[in-house]
Amino acid sequence: MKKLLYSIVLGIILSFIGQVSYAQKVSKLSETELALHNMQGKIYGWMTEWKVPGCAISIVKDGQVLWSVGLGQKNTTTKQTVTPQTLFPIASCSKSFTAAAMAILVDEGKVDWNKPVKYYLPDFELNDTEAEHTVMVKDLLSHRTGLPRHDFVWLYSSLDRKAIFKSLKYLTLSKKPYEQYQYNNLMYMVAGVLIERVSGMTWEKFVEERLLKPLKMNQTVLTYPELFKSTDYAKSYRKQEEQLVEAGFGSNVDAIGPAGAVKSNAEDMSHWLLMQLQQGKYESQQIISSKSLKENHIPLTVVYPTEAKYPELGFTTYGMGWNQNVYRGAQRLQHNGSIEGFRSQMTLFPNNNIGIFITTNSSAADYYFVNVVTNSLTDMLFNLPEIDWDSRMKQEKADAVFAEEKKMKEQNANRILFASMSHNIDNYTGIYEHPAYGILQIYKSDKGLMAKYHNQTIELVHFHYDYFLGKDMLDNMPIQFMTNFKGAIDQVQIDFPNAGIIQFLKKQ
DSSP, X not given: OHHHHHHXXXXXXXXXXXXXXXXXXXXXXXXXXXXXXXXXXXXXXXXXXXXXXXXXXXXXXXXXXXXXXXXXXXXXXXXXXXXXXXXXXXXXXXXXXXXXXXXXXXXXXXXXTTSBXXXXXXXXXXXXXXXXXXXXXXXXXXXXXSXXXXXXXXXXOOOOHHHHHHHGGGSOOSXXXXXXXXXXXXXXXXXXXXXXXXXXXXHHHHHIIIIITTTTOTTOBSSHHHHHHOSSBOOOEEEETTEEEEOOSOSOGGGGHHHHOOEEOHHHXXXXXXXXXXXXXXXXXXXXOHHHHHHHXXXXXXXXXXXOOSTTBOOOEEOSSOEEEEXXXXXXXXXXXXXXXXXXXXXXXXXXXXXXXXXXXXXXXTTHHHHHHXXXXXXXXXXXXXXXXXXXXXXXXXXXXXXXXXXXXXXHHTOOTTOOOSSOGGGGOEEEEETTTEEEEXXXXXXXXXXXXXXXXXXXXXXXXXXXXXXXXXXXXXXXEEEOTTSOEEEEEEEEXXXXXXXXXXXX
C-alpha cells in the first residue's frame, strides 16, 4: 500500500514538474511564435479535413524569414515527411519568374514592354493577322492577347516548345486583343521563347543564371529530370473514389516551362518573396530595378469574371505574373499554381512587408485548403479577428459540387433515350487530326468506342445519336461525330473547356 501511495505521489510531482517545465518553455516564446505554434496545430487539422498529405509553408516579414516549415508526408507509401527543403512543382507561380526575367531584359535595354512581339519574333504567328502584329510584350504576360487557354495542345502531349510555338497559328482567337482577360499558358511560353532569342540563353538557363543563383535558390530546379535527381521531392495525389492515389508527373509542363515549370521549396521561395518585397534587391545585390519590378506588380487588366465573393476581398486585376486585389483593406499581390496533384499559392502584402508561400501535394482540396491557410495566417499576422475561412471554403466546395450536379441533371434531361448511332460502329473508328491539337485515334473495344489522345486512353460514353461524353482525361467533355454531304463520318468535334469547339478531321 505504501509503495502504491509513493508511486502516486511521485507521479503527481513529476507531472507537476513537467507542466511547469512546459509552461516555462511556452513563456519564453514570443507572442508571434506562440501564435504560429497554435496555427500549426490548426493546419494539421485542416490537412486531415481536406485530405492533404503534405504541405510546406514559409512566411517573411520585415526582411526576415519568420517561419519555414514542412508538415505531413511527401510520400504516403514510405511515410517520409515534408521538410522546408522538400521540392514541389509550383506550377503557375512560375509565371512571376518569367515576368521578372523579362524585367531584367528591360533593364538592360534589350526589350521594350510596349513593342510588338513580332519585332523580336518575326516567326510569331497567330490565327488573326491583326492581332499577330498588335500584341505587345507586356500583353503576353497579362493574359489579354485574345487567345483562350487551348491547354490541351500541350497537356499530356509529347510536343516540345518549338512544336507548340509553331502550332499557334492554327489556334482560333476568341476575343480581340485587350477585349477581355483570358488566362493563357501558351503566351507565357511565347514570352520564354522571346527571352531565349533576345538573351541567347534558353529560358531555363537565363532564369537559373540571372534569378536563381543570385537569389541563392540553390535547390530550385526547372525540369522534371532535375527534380528526379533530388532525394527530397514530394509526390502528388488526386482523389479517386474517396481515396488518394498518385497523380504522377506526365503533364508535359516542362514543354511550356515559362508558364509553369519551376520546382521549389519553402526555404528557397522565402528568398523569392523577400526579393519581391525589397524592390528587386536580395541581400546586397540589386537583381531587378525597382522600376521594372514595379511594372510586374501594376494592374493591366481586370480579371474576368469580375467578382468579389466576400466583403473582405476586392475585385481582382492582373499585372505581369501577379494578381492584385485587397484583403481586409490591405493591398495584396498573389498567384496560384496547379499541376498534376500539386497546388501552390504565393502572397505579398507590399505595404506591410509580409509574404506567405504555401505548397501542397493534393488536388483533392483544389485551392480551398491553400486559401484557408493563407487567409488564416494573414488574419494572425495582421492581428485581426480570425474569419472562419475553413467553413467558408467548405461551403464554396459544396456549392461547386451542387452546380456540377445541376449541370449534369440538365444535360441528362436533354438526352434522347434509345437514340442509336447513325452508322455501324466500325464507321466511327479511324485517325482524326487537328494541326495544333494533334492526333485523335478512335477504336472499338468491348466497352464500345475508345479514344487514344496524347498517350492517354479515353472511354467514350454514348449519349444519343452521334453524341458522346468523354471520360478520364476528357472527363464529361461533349464529343460529336459529324458527317459530310455523302453521309460519311469525316470529323470529330470536341468542346474543350476555355477553348471552344475543336474539329479533328478524319485522315483514315
